[in-house]
Structures are given as structure tokens and as C-alpha cells.
Amino acid sequence: MKRTYKVAGHKFAVVMPDHNLAWNEMSSCEPFVCEDADECLFTAELLDAMPDTSGKQKVTVGCEGPDMPRVELFEWNGEWLMELAPTLEAPVRAYLITDKAFSKGRFRLLGSMRFSLSTVLMLMFAFATARKNTLLMHASVTMKDGKGYVFLGKSGTGKSTHSQLWINNIGGCSLLNDDNPVIRVMDDGEVRVFGSPWSGKTPCYHNVDVPVGAIVNLHQAKKNAIRRLSLVEAYAAMYVSFSGYRFIKDMADGLHATNEKIVSTVPCYGLDCLPNAEAAWLCYKTVSQ
Amino acid sequence: MKTKKGYRMRPLGKEYILVAEGLEVENANQMISMNATAAFLWEAVEGKDFDAETLAQLLVDEYGIDIETAKKDVTPLLQTWEKAGIIN
Numbered sequence: 001m002k003r004t005y006k007v008a009g010h011k012f013a014v015v016m017p018d019h020n021l022a023w024n025e026m027s028s029c030e031p032f033v034c035e036d037a038d039e040c041l042f043t044a045e046l047l048d049a050m051p052d053t054s055g056k057q058k059v060t061v062g063c064e065g066p067d068m069p070r071v072e073l074f075e076w077n078g079e080w081l082m083e084l085a086p087t088l089e090a091p092v093r094a095y096l097i098t099d100k101a102f103s104k105g106r107f108r109l110l111g112s113m114r115f116s117l118s119t120v121l122m123l124m125f126a127f128a129t130a131r132k133n134t135l136l137m138h139a140s141v142t143m144k145d146g147k148g149y150v151f152l153g154k155s156g157t158g159k160s161t162h163s164q165l166w167i168n169n170i171g172g173c174s175l176l177n178d179d180n181p182v183i184r185v186m187d188d189g190e191v192r193v194f195g196s197p198w199s200g201k202t203p204c205y206h207n208v209d210v211p212v213g214a215i216v217n218l219h220q221a222k223k224n225a226i227r228r229l230s231l232v233e234a235y236a237a238m239y240v241s242f243s244g245y246r247f248i249k250d251m252a253d254g255l256h257a258t259n260e261k262i263v264s265t266v267p268c269y270g271l272d273c274l275p276n277a278e279a280a281w282l283c284y285k286t287v288s289q
Numbered sequence: 290m291k292t293k294k295g296y297r298m299r300p301l302g303k304e305y306i307l308v309a310e311g312l313e314v315e316n317a318n319q320m321i322s323m324n325a326t327a328a329f330l331w332e333a334v335e336g337k338d339f340d341a342e343t344l345a346q347l348l349v350d351e352y353g354i355d356i357e358t359a360k361k362d363v364t365p366l367l368q369t370w371e372k373a374g375i376i377n
Contacts, residue, residue: 232322256299
């Protein structure tokens with residue numbers, strides 16, 4: 001069975017046998033089902049057996065912290081092979097083999113399917129769209145008055161907490177996505193933020209998009225303060241908030257071009273904050289002007 | 290001395306940033322902002338052997354300043370590059 005999904009305007013297809021249990025783990029993708037299967041950016045197909053990858057050559061390993069997913073990248077048979085695990089030390093839970101254009105992925109799932117299937121699709125999406133004015137972000141996004149406010153920060157800084165503070169204190173706010181929203185520069189230059197099937201621990205899978213009102217980089221501090229970021233500061237704050245393999249030149253070029261357009265278009269701020277209502281009000285009043 | 294491998298110069302507005310894009314760079318998120326002059330010098334000596342003298346002469350040729358002024362400009366720049374670990 002093949003089903004097509006559309007996230008941030010990019011279509012992709014998932015191919016798995018009809019009665020495979022992995023379909024039960026696709027609920028976060030449901031809001032993104034698309035009837036029209038033409039012009040998919042990529043296809044991800046479940047393998048019924050793993051090929052012999054013994055000639056694989058290790059390229060790099062990525063893991064942003066002990067409790068963050070680990071992705072080991074290999075070159076194998078002229079393609080990329082990724083081995084995925086939910087944490088730094090955990091055993092491999094999924095294999096993803098893809099052509100170098102990231103248009104045709106094949107994957108194998110082991111153990112808990114939810115983590116592995118979701119991660120496989122997220123990686124394929126991030127890499128396939130990296131050259132298409134699109135960034136899969138690590139951020140929390142709250143909507144207010146038809147605009148999306150994108151909160152950045154290192155893991156544990158309080159991005160989700162800050163979103164909740166807006167929602168609980170400022171009327172008319174709602175959460176668009178709590179972990180992996182997608183920002184896209186549209187053909188007319190408008191910068192929009194989209195919900196996605198990936199939202200970390202918060203089940204929040206909205207097929208909704210709005211223009212980006214502002215991007216706010218959060219830092220924990222002893223008192224609340226906000227300021228506008230320079231172009232370079234904004235670029236740097238964004239740079240660490242999306243992923244991609246920058247040693248792949250055309251991917252790095254694509255990510256750079258998109259980031260540059262975003263930070264040149266959208267107002268970006270740095271917020272020193274406590275986890276309190278005053279921080280949310282200070283932020284909201286400044287960035288919604 | 291030589292520029293280290295794995296960095297790429299990216300224009301950003303009126304400035305430039307040198308970003309770590311190669312797998313050989315340990316700190317994958319490293320980024321150094323540069324003005325147009327520093328970026329010009331980096332690109333002129335990238336991958337080649339150079340010293341303070343080389344950079345000063347490049348400034349003289351490009352901007353028509355005298356060699357003494359050029360040398361004074363180059364000293365703090367080289368210190369910044371050394372501190373950032375982008376040359377060896």
C-alpha cells in the first residue's frame with residue numbers, strides 16, 4: 001500500500017505492505033494525508049529484508065546529547081546508509097538507505113516502530129527539502145492573530161515552557177508545533193511556518209501554516225530582557241536550530257540560502273527570560289509590534 | 290602558516306561569515322563573522338602558505354595603503370584567526 005502526505009507543501013509517499021503494523025504508528029501523519037500522489041519529492045519504502053551492507057564506510061555520527069537520537073551515516077554501494085537509535089547509547093532501531101538526491105529511501109524498522117518510523121520520515125523530509133527553501137526546525141511555535149512566533153533555544157532552555165506561558169497568559173494563542181515545525185520561504189518571498197507530523201513529546205500535529213511574525217532565541221536568565229538581534233546573530237541562532245549534512249555541498253548551499261533569506265526578512269530577537277508570565281508579556285508586546 | 294580545511298565563506302548582508310562545513314572540523318557549529326577586508330584576505334590565502342607579510346602585501350595591493358599601516362592592521366586579525374583556531 002502506498003499513501004501520500006503533504007507537509008509544508010512538499011509531497012512524499014510511504015510504501016508498506018497493506019497489513020503491516022507500522023501503519024498503526026502513522027497517526028501523527030494522518031492530518032497530512034494527501035489524495036493527489038503526483039510529483040512526490042521522495043518515496044520511503046519499507047524493506048522486508050536488510051541487504052548485506054558489510055562494505056559500508058563510516059562517514060560521520062551525529063548526536064546532540066546523551067538523550068537525543070543518534071544518527072550514524074555511512075556510504076554504501078554509492079548511496080547513503082543511516083543507522084538510527086533513540087539515544088546516544090541505545091542499540092540501532094532503524095536503517096535508512098537513500099540515494100544521494102534523497103528521493104528514494106528504503107528503511108528497515110527494529111523494535112519500537114513509532115520512534116523509528118517517525119525519525120526515518122523526518123530525516124528523509126529534512127534532507128530532501130534542504131535545497132528547496134525549506135528548513136525543518138528545532139523550535140516551538142505559538143500562533144497569535146494569524147502569525148507564528150518561533151521560539152528557538154538549546155534543548156532544555158524552555159522553548160515549550162515559553163509557548164505555554166503565551167497560551168496561558170495571553171488571550172487567543174495556540175500551539176502550532178512544539179518541536180519540529182517547518183519554515184519555508186515561499187516563491188513570492190513570504191516566510192511561512194508550517195505544522196508537521198513531528199512534534200517531540202507533545203502530540204501536536206496540525207496541518208496549518210501562517211506567516212512568521214518573529215523568531216525569538218531564548219536564554220535562561222535571572223531577569224527578563226529582550227533585544228533585536230543583528231543579522232549575524234540571527235543567522236547563528238537559526239544555524240544551530242536546524243540540521244543537515246553541511247559537508248554535502250549542495251545541501252549546505254541550500255540551507256545557507258534559506259537561512260539568509262529568513263533572517264533578512266523576519267525580525268529576530270534574543271530573549272533573556274525567567275519561566276514566568278512577565279517574560280511572555282515582555283516578549284509578546286515587543287515582537288508583535 | 291596555513292588556513293585550516295573544512296571552512297566555507299558565506300556572504301551575509303554586508304558582512305561575511307566563515308562557517309565550518311567540512312567533517313574535519315571538530316566543532317561542527319563553529320562560525321566566525323568577518324568584515325569585507327578580512328574575508329578578502331581569507332579567500333586570497335585559503336589553502337596556501339602565508340604569513341603576516343603576505344597579508345600586509347595583499348592589503349597594500351588591494352587598497353593602496355602603505356605597508357606599515359597594513360602590517361598594523363594584520364596583527365590583530367591574525368590573533369583573532371589564531372584564537373578562533375582556523376589557521377595553523
